[in-house]
Amino acid sequence: MKRVLTIQDISCLGKCSVTVALPIISAMGVETVILPTAVLSTHTMFKDFTVKDLTDQLIPITDHWKKENVKFDAIYTGYLGSAEEIEIAKKIFEEFGGEDTLIFIDPVMADNGKLYPAFDLEYAKLNAGLCGKADIIVPNVTEACFMTDTEYREEYDEAYVLELLDKLSKLGAKKVVLTGIGLSEGKTGVYGLDTVTGEKIIYQNDRVDASYHGTGDIFASVAVGAITRGLSLEDAFKLAADYTADTIKATLDNPAEPWYGVDFEATIPELVNNLSKYTD
Numbered sequence: 001m002k003r004v005l006t007i008q009d010i011s012c013l014g015k016c017s018v019t020v021a022l023p024i025i026s027a028m029g030v031e032t033v034i035l036p037t038a039v040l041s042t043h044t045m046f047k048d049f050t051v052k053d054l055t056d057q058l059i060p061i062t063d064h065w066k067k068e069n070v071k072f073d074a075i076y077t078g079y080l081g082s083a084e085e086i087e088i089a090k091k092i093f094e095e096f097g098g099e100d101t102l103i104f105i106d107p108v109m110a111d112n113g114k115l116y117p118a119f120d121l122e123y124a125k126l127n128a129g130l131c132g133k134a135d136i137i138v139p140n141v142t143e144a145c146f147m148t149d150t151e152y153r154e155e156y157d158e159a160y161v162l163e164l165l166d167k168l169s170k171l172g173a174k175k176v177v178l179t180g181i182g183l184s185e186g187k188t189g190v191y192g193l194d195t196v197t198g199e200k201i202i203y204q205n206d207r208v209d210a211s212y213h214g215t216g217d218i219f220a221s222v223a224v225g226a227i228t229r230g231l232s233l234e235d236a237f238k239l240a241a242d243y244t245a246d247t248i249k250a251t252l253d254n255p256a257e258p259w260y261g262v263d264f265e266a267t268i269p270e271l272v273n274n275l276s277k278y279t280d
Ligand code: PXL
Pocket: 009, 011, 016, 017, 040, 042, 043, 044, 045, 079, 108, 116, 213, 214, 215, 216, 217
């Protein structure tokens, strides 16, 4: 069985980071090892959340794995809490990375033109450095702008997307994939570039007009699970984009406040079924 390590926080309530990555990647038939960067009562979009930072645990935990000679088919980072954790993630890539280990980075730090409450511009710059170590990065437009000193635009054209991809390529990742890109009215999806071959990776589906927390983590988790199971990037991102859209639609049947996340539990059987069309 393939094995993924995911490095991100545990937000106990609010369905994001580890509480979506673990069930989703496991359901896709991939062992999911977690390295929690912090434990929060909820993610940071709730008021008055608590945080217990776990930075001092990361090295002891991974040193133990090293002694056990553990190997990973992929390392997937999401929300990291601090500059120090970004440095530790780099060390983990060096210790556990290599030819057979995919480094997949979702530089979670911002959305809708704004940084999340815990972060500043310096953190964005450090994340840009981390992204340079990746095989695949999946920033949204806001994150891409913060990492490349580009003005954020709510409305944009293909030339703006290509400019962002060009600047992201210079960070050093092998494949740079922008998420949440709508190239025409009512559409959304991914627009990416293989910086080695120059090939584009484009997928567009219908935009569901609702915004819920944690959907970026769901998208990234499905993409990581699918790539690890051997799907091509095109198929992996299609599966991830369609699943995210279908899950948002399913959540509209039972709406809660958007910061409570989406009802991915209801759509996991559909994900497993769709994945099996590629893997059986
Ligand atoms: O879903 C991204 C995310 C993950 N973890 C924490 C967050 C956020 C976004 O706000 O606050 C703690």
